[in-house]
Amino acid sequence: MGTDLSPESLALLREAIHLAEEAERGGNLPIGAVIALDGEVVARGRNAIWQPSLALTRHAEMEALRNIPSQLWPKSREMTLVTTLEPCLMCAGAVLLHHLGRLVFGSMDPLGGVTSCLDTLPWYFKEAFTRIEWRGPCLPSECDPLYQRVLEYERRRGPIPPARPAQA
Ligand SMILES: [Zn+2]
Numbered sequence: 001m002g003t004d005l006s007p008e009s010l011a012l013l014r015e016a017i018h019l020a021e022e023a024e025r026g027g028n029l030p031i032g033a034v035i036a037l038d039g040e041v042v043a044r045g046r047n048a049i050w051q052p053s054l055a056l057t058r059h060a061e062m063e064a065l066r067n068i069p070s071q072l073w074p075k076s077r078e079m080t081l082v083t084t085l086e087p088c089l090m091c092a093g094a095v096l097l098h099h100l101g102r103l104v105f106g107s108m109d110p111l112g113g114v115t116s117c118l119d120t121l122p123w124y125f126k127e128a129f130t131r132i133e134w135r136g137p138c139l140p141s142e143c144d145p146l147y148q149r150v151l152e153y154e155r156r157r158g159p160i161p162p163a164r165p166a167q168a
Contacts, residue, residue: 027051033083043067061091086113105136106143
């Protein structure tokens, strides 16, 4: 897992940081992601878990994956997903299921990042992980402050209220 960053990846990460700041201004967590193909950004994603309505799977990486034009999917192996924060289990799984070729993240997430469980992934995902170039943390100096704010927002919010039981 390398951490060095090409000038091209740095520019993409800076765009993801910009999206993270937009997400925060919109009332969500400061996390952003872009997907690049042949040096061009083909999809963008901002965290959108709280606004406009509660949707806890609307992570920046999931949003970016959903925004890829469908005609580009045959080239997924040539795509790079660049995200400000180490992906969670759900997003890492989605990236592997979509067969992206490269992933670059800016900051580690020791509380929710996927790295801590890479050794115990189910076989399919473990095998898929051997085919992706996985890089990070590549820009902690700029992405760690965003992550610290993620933790502050989560602390302020407290635990997610339990779902109401169905009426009998
Ligand atoms: Zn995620």
